[in-house]
Amino acid sequence: MTATTPRTSGGTDRSRPPSPRDVPPRTTDGSARARRQVPHWAVLVIAAAAQFMVILDVSIVNVALPSMRTDLGLSTAGLQWVVNAYALAFAGLLLLGGRAGDLFGRKRVFLVGVGLFSLASLVGGFAQDEAWLVAARAAQGVGGAVLAPATLSLLTTTYTEPAERARALGVWGAVGGAGGAMGGLVGGVLTDLLSWRWVLFVNVPLGVLLAVGAAWALVGSAPLVTRLRDLDVPGSLAVTLGLTSVVYGVVGAETRPWTSAAVLVPLLVGLVLLVLFVLVERRAPRPLVPLAIFRRRALSAANGVALTVGMGMFSFWFFMSLVLQRVHGFDALQAGLAFLPASALLVAGSQVSSRLSQRLGPRPLLVTGPLVSASGLLWLSTASATGTYVGELLLPTMVAGLGIGLTMVPIAAAATAGVPGEQAGLASGLVNTSRQVGGAIGLAVLSTVAASRTAGLLGGDADGADAAGSAGLAALSAGYDRGLLVGAGIVAAGALVALLVPAQPRAARRT
Structure with missing residues (x-):
């Protein structure tokens, strides 16, 4: 099977002479035809690997923060901004990054995103002070915001047949979810064996490989605009x-x-x-965003699901990392290993959902997945400070991971179903923005809920829990339990939003 050139309704730019990249898909031009002989799996590998790199970087830095603080003398505020600078740039520019691929050409924008992300990682790895590191993390966020939507829009415009698209989205979702779940493990290994700088340096060789692969496998498409002032x-x-x-x-x-x-x-x-x-x-x-796109009920509802599920599930990884390390005394590497069963179920859930969505459509899975995740969070909210990982945490984290896997693929499928090729990047940027903004809001709200519960039990400031002995550990555990409980309710609300997704007609289902 061969890769095809994504079509856009804008066609070629009439203000300039046609170039080889503007040759239509059925041209007999040898060089263009040779480029199109690249198999679809090559595009999938590139898109999935880029998604893995971007999502991995959201969590990989967390376990290296103590080492960064010691080495660079970071302030408490500076430590927070190492994480927040990336989150701000990433969430703020996702929508623009998604639309840029539609307007200026996906291959071109993909290469820009990879280059910026890799360069910022290299610069950040050599950071000598707080401002240098924070600025590099912000630049990484900009690169990620350009790159993340391009990975999804490349798949939706390359895989046009429903069954193939569902399988491709299953791989993309599984790899991206694994990147988020494995960040702690990869970060712990690199920090322990090498140094914190390698949680940034690791992106450089991967980025080089991605750039070389993209230059070979991706087919350039004619941009809808050729000048920045047209934006x-x-x-x-x-x-x-x-x-x-x-x-x-x-x-x-x-x-x-x-x-x-x-x-x-x-x-x-x-x-x-x-x-x-x-x-x-x-x-x-x-x-930038034609408002008529929101008349697509599937897209609007999928973004609502992404927002609510993002609010709860970002907090799941955050709280569980703290439960394992602060309450149960795991080190960074042990905590990363403890997430592996949940990561395995996430990958399995993504593969299952990609197959089921071909038969059932996305709506049943968008109802089931959040309910499964919510049940896992609800189960986790009953854990105690004196319990064990195997006895109280292992099974519910696996249930939550399975629910995430069941949800990721149908969200992407519903958000991009029926969207014209010239708006694929916009649809991808919208759903990524909803997920990231939901995650930021949910993490802030649920962290406040958890801290308030802990402070109430200690009769003072939650920051003093570590010095309060067994009572402090019990208060911390109770705070995280409260946050997980509220998160379960928010994720369950996503299942209600999913009922607004149109049912897939029987004639369109795979038999």
Whole structure:
């Protein structure tokens, strides 16, 4: 089977003479035909590997933070910004990054994203102070925001046959989920055996391989625009600054009261900018986000599921890492190994969901997956500080991992089903944005819930739990249990949102 050139409704740019990249799919041109003889699996390998690298980097840095602090003398605020700088840039620019692939060509944008991500990783690995490291992490987030939506849009435009697309999305979802789950393990191994710098350096050889593979396997498509001034600059600025401001405010709530000016002001500014963005898009001649895309009920509902599930499941990995290390005394490597069973079930769930979605459509899985995940979180919320990993944590984490795997593929399938090729990147950026913004909001809210519960049991500040002996461990465990319980409710709400996804007609199902 051979890879085909993604089609766009915009065609070639009439303001310039045609180039070999503009030759239509059935051309007899030898070089273009040779490029198209690349098998589909090569595109899948490249897209899945890029997704793994981007998602891995969300969590791989966490276990290296203590070593970074010791080596560079990071402040407490600086330590938080090593994580938050990446999250802010990634979430704020995902929508623009997704649309850029549609407008400027997916191969071109993919290569830019890989190059920026790899270069920022290299620079960050050589960081000598706090500002250097934080700036490099922000640049990584920009590269990730360009790269992540491109991986999904490449698959949806390459695999046009429903059964093949479902299988490809199954692999993509499994690899991406494994990247998030394995971050702690990979980070622990690299930090213990080499140094914290290698949690950044590891991206460089992978990025080089991806760039070489993409240059060979991906087929260039004619851009819809050829000049930056053709881009919807007002809309791009409004949505990017709006999302960044909202995420900044939410992230600030992890260390400040929700009623503080440092939280409320950026939240209000972000909401105003997002309203402004909608007004701009209604009048823009070439909008960044054509608002008509939200008339697709499957896309809108899938984004709602991504938002709610992201709120709960990002917190699952975060809380479980703390439960294992702070309550049960695991080191970084042991905690990473403890996540492997959940990661295995996540991968298995992704493969199962890719097959079932061909027969049932995405809606049944988008209802079932969140309910399975919610049951795992609910089960985890009953754990105690004196319990064991095997006795109280192993099985519920596996159930939660299975639910995540069952959910990831149908979310992507529903969000991109029936979307024209020229809007595939936009649809990918939307669903990734919903997941990331949901994760940031959920983590801030549920961290506050957990800290409040712990502080209430100790009669003071939750930060003193580590010095309070067995009572402190019990209070920490109770706080995390409360956060997981609320997270279970939020994830279960995602199953209700999934009921809005249109049912797949029987005639369209694979028999």
